[in-house]
Amino acid sequence: xxxxxxxxxxxxxxxxxxxxxxxxxxxxxxxxxxxVQIKDLEETLGTALFERGARQVRLTAFGxxxxxxxxxxLRSVDELTDLARAAREGLVGxxxxxxxxxxxxxxxxxxxxxxxxxxxxxxxxxxETVTPKLIEELHQGRLDTAIVxxxxxxxxxxxxxxxxxxxxxxRPGSEAGKPVPGPDGLRDMRLLLLxxxxxxxxxxxxxxxxxxxxxxDGLDGSSLSTLVQMVGAGIGATLIPEMAxxxxxxxxxxxxxxxxxxxxxxxxxxxxxxxxxxxxQLTEIAEVVRQAAEERRQSVLAEL
Numbered sequence: 001x002x003x004x005x006x007x008x009x010x011x012x013x014x015x016x017x018x019x020x021x022x023x024x025x026x027x028x029x030x031x032x033x034x035x036v037q038i039k040d041l042e043e044t045l046g047t048a049l050f051e052r053g054a055r056q057v058r059l060t061a062f063g064x065x066x067x068x069x070x071x072x073x074l075r076s077v078d079e080l081t082d083l084a085r086a087a088r089e090g091l092v093g094x095x096x097x098x099x100x101x102x103x104x105x106x107x108x109x110x111x112x113x114x115x116x117x118x119x120x121x122x123x124x125x126x127x128e129t130v131t132p133k134l135i136e137e138l139h140q141g142r143l144d145t146a147i148v149x150x151x152x153x154x155x156x157x158x159x160x161x162x163x164x165x166x167x168x169x170x171r172p173g174s175e176a177g178k179p180v181p182g183p184d185g186l187r188d189m190r191l192l193l194l195x196x197x198x199x200x201x202x203x204x205x206x207x208x209x210x211x212x213x214x215x216x217d218g219l220d221g222s223s224l225s226t227l228v229q230m231v232g233a234g235i236g237a238t239l240i241p242e243m244a245x246x247x248x249x250x251x252x253x254x255x256x257x258x259x260x261x262x263x264x265x266x267x268x269x270x271x272x273x274x275x276x277x278x279x280x281q282l283t284e285i286a287e288v289v290r291q292a293a294e295e296r297r298q299s300v301l302a303e304l
Contacts, residue, residue, distance in 0.1 A: 005077060007041040008070050010034055011049065015067045018056045075141035082144070083277040091281050092121030098134040098146035099126060102200045102224060103268065106243040107147070110292035118288060130197040138273060145272040145282050147289060149199045157271045158279065162290045165297070167204065167264040168245065169257035170228055171237045176255035183208050190236030192227045195220040200266070204239045207264040228252050241266065243296050246303045268293070 014023040014034065024034040042049050049063035059067060095115075099108060108126065115122055127134070127143060134146040135154060150159055169180055181189070186208045194201040201220075219235065221227045225248055227238040232252030240248060249256060270286045272279065 003041065003044055005074075007037050008074060010037045011041060012067070012070055012074060014038060014050065014057065015059055015063070015070075018058060020057065071140055075139075078141040079275065079277060091119040091284065094123045094125060095285070096125045096127065096142070096144045098137060098143045098148075099128050100131055100134065100146075100148050100199065101128055102149075102194070102198065102241055102244070103147055104128040106241075106247060107289070107292055107296055110295055111147075111289055114288045114292050115285070131199045132197065135271075138271065141273075144276065144278055145270050145285070147268065147270055149203065150267045150269040150271075152271055154271075156274055158274050158276075159269055159271050160283070160286050161267050161269040162286060163293045163297075164265050164267045165242045165293075166258070167207070167239045167266065168242055169237060169259065170231050170240055170249065170254050171257060172231060172234050173253040173255050174234075178257075180257035180259055182260070186237075192219045192221060192230055192236045192238040194224070194227070195222055200239075200241065203264070203266050207239070224248050228254060239264070242300060243293070246300050 010023070010027055010029075013026045014020065017023040017026060020031050020034055024031045027034060038049070045066075047062050048060050049066060050057040051060055097111075104126070112124060112126075115124055127137065131146075131148050131152070134143065134148060135152065135157070137143045138146055138157065147162075150161055152159055169186075171178070187210060191204070191208065191210075193204055219227070219230055221230065224238075224240050224244050228240065228248040229252050230236065231238050232254045245256060270282065270289060272282050276282065
C-alpha cells in the first residue's frame with residue numbers, strides 16, 4: 001500500500017482542525033470516509049498519527065514530525081501546479097487572495113471587478129482574516145498572495161508596496177469643529193480600538209505612543225463598523241483608515257477630523273512567497289489592486 005496525495009491533504013486538514021467533523025467539512029467528504037483514509041494512512045506508516053479524544057484529536061509526537069514534512073510536500077505540489085499556470089498565456093485559473101479586515105470591505109469590490117474585467121479566465125477565491133493567519137496560510141501554500149499593511153519583514157515573503165493612506169479621527173457628531181488633538185491628546189481620550197491581532201490596532205497605538213500592555217479604559221471591537229457606531233453613541237473616539245470613511249460614517253452621527261502633518265498613515269501592499277512561480281503574474285495583479293485603491297480614494301474624496 002502506498003501513501004497518496006489525497007491522504008496527505010486529509011491528514012493536513014485533520015491536523016489543522018483537530019476535529020474529524022470540521023476536517024471532513026473542509027475536505028467536502030463524510031466523517032466516516034475521512035476516518036477510513038486516516039486509518040489507512042496510519043496502517044501504511046505502521047504507527048499512530050493522532051491521539052483520539054472524545055471531543056478532539058491531537059497529533060502524536062511522530063504525527064508532529066510527519067506534519068512538518070507533509071506541509072513541505074503539499075506546498076511543493078501546489079507550486080508545481082503554479083509553475084504550469086505561470087507557463088500559460090495570460091492570467092487564468094484559481095487565484096487565492098487573502099485580505100485583512102480593515103481593507104476587505106472597502107477595496108475588494110473594486111479589485112474583483114477590475115480583475116474579472118481584465119482577466120476573464122481568473123477564478124478568484126478570497127480569504128479575509130488577520131495578518132498573522134494570512135502569513136501562516138501563505139507559508140502553508142493555502143494562499144497565493146495577501147493584501148496587508150506593510151512592513152511584514154518575513155524573509156521568505158516578497159513585499160510590494162502599493163499605496164499609503166491616512167488615518168482619520170472619528171468623534172461624536174457633537175464634537176464637530178473642535179480642534180483635532182495630537183498624539184498626546186489622544187492618550188487622554190477614551191480611545192476605541194480593534195481587538196488584539198489586528199495590525200490597524202497596533203498602528204493606532206503606535207501613533208498615540210501607547211504600549212500594547214498599558215491599561216486602557218476603552219472598548220476593543222471586532223470591526224471598524226462596531227467602533228464607529230459606538231462613537232456615534234457617544235462612547236469615546238476612534239481612528240479609521242481613509243478608505244473606510246464613506247462606508248462607516250454614512251449611518252452614524254459622527255464627525256471626521258484630520259490630523260496635522262505629519263498625519264498618521266499606513267502603507268498597504270501585497271505579499272507572496274519568494275519561491276512562487278506566479279510572481280510575474282502577481283506583480284501584474286498588484287497593479288490592478290493599486291488602480292482599485294486609487295479609484296476608491298477618489299470616490300471617498302468626492303463624497304466628503
